[in-house]
Amino acid sequence: MTTAKDTQRMMHINLFIMGCGHHKAAWRHPNSMVEQLGDIAYYERLAQIAERGKLDAVFFADGASVGNVSDGSPWFMEPLTAIAAMSRATEKIGFISTVSSTFYTPFHAARLVASLDHISKGRIGWNVVTSMFDEEARNHGYQAMPAHSERYRRAEEFVQTVLGLWDSWQDDALEFDRQGHYANPAKVQPINHEGEFFLVDGPLNIPRPVQGHPVLFQAGSSEQGRTLAAKCAEAIYAVAYDLPAAQGYYADIKQRVKTAGRSAPVPIMPGLVTYVAATEEEAQAKQRELDELLPVAASLRQLSVFTEQDCMSWTLDEPVPELPPLAEFKGPQGRYSTILRIIETEQPTVRQLLGRLAAGGGHCTMVGTPEQIADKMENWFRNGGADGFNLMPPSLPYGIEDFVEQVIPELQRRGLFRTEYTGNTLREHLGLARPQHP
Amino acid sequence: MTTAKDTQRMMHINLFIMGCGHHKAAWRHPNSMVEQLGDIAYYERLAQIAERGKLDAVFFADGASVGNVSDGSPWFMEPLTAIAAMSRATEKIGFISTVSSTFYTPFHAARLVASLDHISKGRIGWNVVTSMFDEEARNHGYQAMPAHSERYRRAEEFVQTVLGLWDSWQDDALEFDRQGHYANPAKVQPINHEGEFFLVDGPLNIPRPVQGHPVLFQAGSSEQGRTLAAKCAEAIYAVAYDLPAAQGYYADIKQRVKTAGRSAPVPIMPGLVTYVAATEEEAQAKQRELDELLPVAASLRQLSVFTEQDCMSWTLDEPVPELPPLAEFKGPQGRYSTILRIIETEQPTVRQLLGRLAAGGGHCTMVGTPEQIADKMENWFRNGGADGFNLMPPSLPYGIEDFVEQVIPELQRRGLFRTEYTGNTLREHLGLARPQHP
Numbered sequence: 014m015t016t017a018k019d020t021q022r023m024m025h026i027n028l029f030i031m032g033c034g035h036h037k038a039a040w041r042h043p044n045s046m047v048e049q050l051g052d053i054a055y056y057e058r059l060a061q062i063a064e065r066g067k068l069d070a071v072f073f074a075d076g077a078s079v080g081n082v083s084d085g086s087p088w089f090m091e092p093l094t095a096i097a098a099m100s101r102a103t104e105k106i107g108f109i110s111t112v113s114s115t116f117y118t119p120f121h122a123a124r125l126v127a128s129l130d131h132i133s134k135g136r137i138g139w140n141v142v143t144s145m146f147d148e149e150a151r152n153h154g155y156q157a158m159p160a161h162s163e164r165y166r167r168a169e170e171f172v173q174t175v176l177g178l179w180d181s182w183q184d185d186a187l188e189f190d191r192q193g194h195y196a197n198p199a200k201v202q203p204i205n206h207e208g209e210f211f212l213v214d215g216p217l218n219i220p221r222p223v224q225g226h227p228v229l230f231q232a233g234s235s236e237q238g239r240t241l242a243a244k245c246a247e248a249i250y251a252v253a254y255d256l257p258a259a260q261g262y263y264a265d266i267k268q269r270v271k272t273a274g275r276s277a278p279v280p281i282m283p284g285l286v287t288y289v290a291a292t293e294e295e296a297q298a299k300q301r302e303l304d305e306l307l308p309v310a311a312s313l314r315q316l317s318v319f320t321e322q323d324c325m326s327w328t329l330d331e332p333v334p335e336l337p338p339l340a341e342f343k344g345p346q347g348r349y350s351t352i353l354r355i356i357e358t359e360q361p362t363v364r365q366l367l368g369r370l371a372a373g374g375g376h377c378t379m380v381g382t383p384e385q386i387a388d389k390m391e392n393w394f395r396n397g398g399a400d401g402f403n404l405m406p407p408s409l410p411y412g413i414e415d416f417v418e419q420v421i422p423e424l425q426r427r428g429l430f431r432t433e434y435t436g437n438t439l440r441e442h443l444g445l446a447r448p449q450h451p
Numbered sequence: 452m453t454t455a456k457d458t459q460r461m462m463h464i465n466l467f468i469m470g471c472g473h474h475k476a477a478w479r480h481p482n483s484m485v486e487q488l489g490d491i492a493y494y495e496r497l498a499q500i501a502e503r504g505k506l507d508a509v510f511f512a513d514g515a516s517v518g519n520v521s522d523g524s525p526w527f528m529e530p531l532t533a534i535a536a537m538s539r540a541t542e543k544i545g546f547i548s549t550v551s552s553t554f555y556t557p558f559h560a561a562r563l564v565a566s567l568d569h570i571s572k573g574r575i576g577w578n579v580v581t582s583m584f585d586e587e588a589r590n591h592g593y594q595a596m597p598a599h600s601e602r603y604r605r606a607e608e609f610v611q612t613v614l615g616l617w618d619s620w621q622d623d624a625l626e627f628d629r630q631g632h633y634a635n636p637a638k639v640q641p642i643n644h645e646g647e648f649f650l651v652d653g654p655l656n657i658p659r660p661v662q663g664h665p666v667l668f669q670a671g672s673s674e675q676g677r678t679l680a681a682k683c684a685e686a687i688y689a690v691a692y693d694l695p696a697a698q699g700y701y702a703d704i705k706q707r708v709k710t711a712g713r714s715a716p717v718p719i720m721p722g723l724v725t726y727v728a729a730t731e732e733e734a735q736a737k738q739r740e741l742d743e744l745l746p747v748a749a750s751l752r753q754l755s756v757f758t759e760q761d762c763m764s765w766t767l768d769e770p771v772p773e774l775p776p777l778a779e780f781k782g783p784q785g786r787y788s789t790i791l792r793i794i795e796t797e798q799p800t801v802r803q804l805l806g807r808l809a810a811g812g813g814h815c816t817m818v819g820t821p822e823q824i825a826d827k828m829e830n831w832f833r834n835g836g837a838d839g840f841n842l843m844p845p846s847l848p849y850g851i852e853d854f855v856e857q858v859i860p861e862l863q864r865r866g867l868f869r870t871e872y873t874g875n876t877l878r879e880h881l882g883l884a885r886p887q888h889p
């Protein structure tokens with residue numbers, strides 16, 4: 014039984030766009046639309062499907078290096094330009110663009126994102142990232158990535174500067190008085206920022222965004238990442254393998270936000286990979302079909318690196334051999350602990366392990382009927398694990414079509430998800446107040 | 452009489468978009484669409500009108516400071532994001548975005564412009580500028596604008612780096628072979644650039660643009676600006692007050708291009724302000740109507756600064772009083788010589804001088820019937836003054852509607868302008884070859 018209060022709290026659901034899907038082998042499927050990845054119409058169509066499902070937003074990750082082009086490079090369209098087009102092919106759904114605080118200047122970031130907010134009439138969010146790879150740094154004038162702590166100090170100054178620039182125009186600065194002011198100069202003021210990293214006089218050369226501030230997203234997991242999130246994130250992309258992990262992260266972030274003296278809801282959206290079908294067997298078959306497309310030798314070679322074992326002789330459809338405990342492992346701990354976790358909880362075959370790593374990795378995967386998936390999502394949502402989800406469909410557009418056609422109606426029947434947009438801006442979709450001009 | 456060869460050479464015509472028009476008082480007109488400047492639909496409509504006229508392209512200037520917000524600030528939409536949307540509202544017309552080599556990194560510039568070229572299916576050009584004002588520099592970490600010569604050294608390295616990044620993917624790198632490569636890694640190579648200003652490894656994280664290279668535009672007038680243009684510009688925006696000035700610039704640039712060993716046509720397009728109507732009197736009335744909207748006191752105050760005279764007591768509808776010769780003037784020479792030139796050739800009233808300075812300044816202004824304007828354009832075009840024009844309508848959308856409805860048909864009748872697009876890319880419109888991969 015659901016109470017009135019329960020039915021008022023709704024999930025926030027976001028589509029995380031990624032090439033032909035989040036499963037690394039998705040582009041290899043005979044029906045993949047890989048040939049369309051250079052066609053903006055493909056991305057517009059994904060946004061339209063998500064809008065049909067009344068999703069809150071579409072999210073574009075981004076990086077500044079090319080990755081492994083042989084095995085399906087994720088980058089093609091640049092997010093800011095793609096989103097400008099996609100926003101014109103839709104009416105209500107929001108769009109979140111990743112912009113790196115390590116490589117952009119705050120003025121360009123503020124300007125580009127503000128311009129998108131005007132173009133989309135208030136539907137833009139900004140995923141603040143500090144970037145990760147030396148390959149990215151070496152495309153932007155650095156010999157290597159600046160230290161993690163320096164990147165986060167820069168990110169904090171960057172965000173404050175961007176917010177200042179957005180506020181450099183008061184909401185009512187534009188007067189369009191044909192006998193007087195175009196804009197009232199008293200309401201357009203410099204910010205005169207001079208900090209550790211940036212010198213920016215302002216004002217910005219575009220009026221205050223429709224939303225006041227486009228919505229700030231963040232996905233940090235380190236101590237510094239969480240601190241930044243607590244200070245300024247308005248919504249969060251999380252990584253949680255299972256409900257206990259989600260609950261731990263959720264409680265921590267909500268506590269930090271409170272400690273920071275903020276009363277904003279800060280919805281937390283863990284990543285979610287789903288394989289949906291009318292029966293559990295069909296759903297599993299969908300997963301198997303993608304897993305079987307992985308290039309075996311290359312995947313085993315990569316797994317050998319991840320586990321520091323010789324995996325080349327492992328038998329694909331037999332259970333994964335026993336691995337040394339985390340304490341004995343000398344390489345990067347994060348991925349190895351994910352691998353141990355998958356083996357422990359799912360007892361996968363070697364092929365299944367490769368498939369899990371190839372789609373979502375440390376994110377949660379749910380396989381089953383619409384009811385089964387809705388049950389699990391509801392369980393996370395009602396038990397302090399999530400305020401919503403960042404959908405990472407293993408294949409696109411198929412995975413998001415399945416979700417929109419099968420899972421969304423089930424969530425709607427349960428009163429867990431909107432049946433119609435009630436607002437026009439991303440802030441309204443997310444239940445976030447429009448920031449007053451300071 | 453026109454020969455077969457004559458009719459083959461066609462003008463290139465470009466619409467230079469600027470707020471409510473290039474006349475500073477355009478936004479003050481009762482029918483101005485100033486309230487729509489924050490609505491991307493306004494810009495899409497301008498592009499559609501230009502496309503109806505079969506124009507080569509739409510051009511967006513840009514700057515990184517806000518200017519005088521009281522008197523109608525030109526900036527609102529950011530060009531790259533606006534063009535993404537506008538390209539989706541049109542099918543054939545090209546779009547040129549200004550991107551500053553002083554404030555962007557080459558990787559971002561290459562990526563954003565390449566992404567637009569994919570989104571628009573090959574309709575993008577890049578106007579390379581080095582920026583001008585200290586106010587801009589102080590929004591991007593500099594205390595003041597770097598010296599002119601340093602800016603141009605940086606611009607040259609910037610352009611070479613961007614071209615290298617666009618070529619870091621071979622045209623046939625993408626294979627989409629479901630059993631093999633997504634892209635052939637042998638055909639996606641780093642550039643390992645390390646110069647005076649930039650360190651950029653590459654490769655770019657987006658495949659080679661549809662046009663190979665989006666078209667490089669430039670508008671430099673200094674010695675260094677012309678040198679850069681001769682080396683790498685594929686089309687040029689010029690400033691020419693009258694035909695002799697245009698011929699001088701034209702001959703100089705064509706000579707420099709030849710000296711640089713290039714055989715590309717490098718079309719030169721001077722700016723052109725037009726007031727068109729069925730009769731000469733009506734056209735002059737259109738000009739007068741806009742000139743009369745100029746705020747008198749502010750304009751006279753500005754003119755006092757430009758001329759180092761006390762202009763406040765001048766009578767608006769009387770001829771401009773005599774001014775000291777250029778040699779005796781101690782302020783910025785460029786604008787003062789424009790003022791002397793206007794007085795000498797047009798014998799304007801004070802109000803007319805203010806109007807000429809408020810629309811186009813040193814650019815050419817043509818006022819008259821469609822036939823009269825087509826005559827003058829043809830004269831420039833046939834006599835070594837121009838390969839086409841960069842239209843700077845005093846008011847928008849009205850000025851471009853007038854031009855498209857009245858002047859374009861007249862140019863078409865004379866065989867001077869296309870009646871239908873014969874290509875699909877901006878390069879094809881401009882008659883420029885697609886650059887081979889090196």
Ligand SMILES: Cc1cc2nc3c(=O)[nH]c(=O)nc-3n(C[C@H](O)[C@H](O)[C@H](O)COP(=O)(O)O)c2cc1C
Pocket residue numbers: 073074075076111141142143144145231232233234235236237238239250251252284403
């Ligand atoms: C769903 C999700 C999306 C992310 N998208 C990006 C991205 O587009 N670009 C990027 O550089 N980092 C991205 N990240 C990485 C985070 O910004 C962050 O760097 C990472 O979670 C590690 O945390 P830390 O920075 O606190 O060490 C993403 C993380 C998550 C969970």
Ligand SMILES: Cc1cc2nc3c(=O)[nH]c(=O)nc-3n(C[C@H](O)[C@H](O)[C@H](O)COP(=O)(O)O)c2cc1C
Pocket residue numbers: 511512513514549579580581582583669670671672673674675676677688689690722841
């Ligand atoms: C039609 C035209 C458009 C221009 N657009 C821009 C612009 O958008 N942004 C900018 O900073 N400069 C712009 N400029 C200035 C030129 O890039 C150049 O700096 C100027 O002509 C002075 O020449 P110089 O740089 O060789 O000294 C433009 C010039 C012309 C003629």
